[in-house]
Amino acid sequence: MYYVPDGTRECGFYECKKCGNRFLSLQTMKKIPCPDCEAEIDYEIGPDESLEDVLDTAELIEKIEGVEEVEKMDALLSLAITGGDDSWI
Secondary structure, eight states: OOSSOTTOOEEEEEEETTTOOEEEESOOSSEEOOHHHHTTOOOOOOTTOOHHHHHOOEEEEEEEESHHHHHHHHHHHHHHHHOOOOTTO
């Protein structure tokens, strides 16, 4: 699979509030760092920001459970990036 390993039973579906990227992660916390934005983090924070606001930019949309459901979601999200075969839809 593209985002998570084969056989994953549970994962989190996230959207980054900074860049708009949607992705799957093995984590299921409310907020996590976006993999795309994490590489560009500026650790110099302003007086109105906390370090958590800068680091944890992706918010959990939904917790995906079940091997088949995780596989379906991974395939759908990867289509947008890879432009792969969509005949199964």
